[in-house]
Amino acid sequence: MDRFTVFAPRLVEKAEYFTSGHRACQGCAEALAVRLVMKALGRNTIVAMATGCMEIISSPLPTTAWNVPWIHVAFENASAVISGCEAGMKVLMRKGKVPEKKINFVAMGGDGATADIGMGQLSGALERGHDMIYVCFDNEAYMNTGIQRSSSTPYGASTTTSPAGKVSIGQRTQKKNLPQIAVAHNIPYVATACPSFPFDLMEKVKKAANIKGPAYVHILSVCPTGWRIPTSDSIRYGRLAVDTGVFPLYEVVDGKYRMTYEPQKLRPVGDYLKGQGRFRHLKDKDIEEIQRRVNQEYEKIISKCGGM
């Protein structure tokens, strides 16, 4: 459904729950991801958001870009706060103090907030089984404070705290696999998504909202500022990440894996890496090594989906 054979807006919620006037950089696909997630969730939604770009750009006092109840919490505790909201509202509804209705309880965080700082609290919330969704907006570094590496930064990327140079390739570690960590909690729904595939993304978020229990959605969110690409190319690079197999789109429903979009033939990773300033220093042999790794990881996912 991401080939736009039909008039797109007819299928999509027209209302904006994340409004214009937010201060994200030009061409920020993380802001686009938030916009699409909110379109999928609709107005009966409560959001707890960890600090990071999306929190900063949407809430400079006295303004807010949110059209739903939204709370800015500390770096580490978005999942704990939304757990409390969910548990509290459940009690208020039981006591008749709040009318019974379906509310989406959503925690949001960047990759720094999720993969590093809020990891323990996320694990706790998933394990306790709250009826909530955690959405990670992964732009592969701590962007809001000036592009510091996180454990979700990919191998070879140059950041201000993993700078590439004569003796360093940039980030020396492999990207932490957050969706797989979520799957290991045996929760009912885990998915990966990318705003370059907007229908796939919104469908997954809706599923996550409708499934009872905890759901985790991991969204690759291209950041033109930190990735050092032209602002017009954020959608293109997200598509390349998927078409090269660097970021496969899949979902795991009750432990069952399914690829939701499968490129006919994977493009070489060089198509994705070349053109991004953060990978500019990579040599052919480095790209070969990354290709080997991507193939290996991609095959793992394919085999989990039952082979193709």
Added chain:
Amino acid sequence: MAKPMEEIKWQELEPGAVVREVGNAREYETGTWRSEKPVVNADECIHCGVCWLFCPDAAIHQMPDGHFEANLTYCKGCGICARECPVGCITMVAEEEE
């Protein structure tokens, strides 16, 4: 209408820095950031809405005749719409050139 930050005294802030006016970021006109603006050739536009769907700033709207156009109050001029338009009917034009 939210008061500008410079005019707000700390006594006027609600504890917890609560903002009660939903979506009032709309008062902040990000269009002033722009150096290039998207210009749509309305005759070639196929009304698909791809530009609308991909705009990170929700700054595209549909005109009464069906074609889509940027809302220059908010458009930051990123160029995504021009890049993604399937028929290539959006051109980025430098602001001063008109």
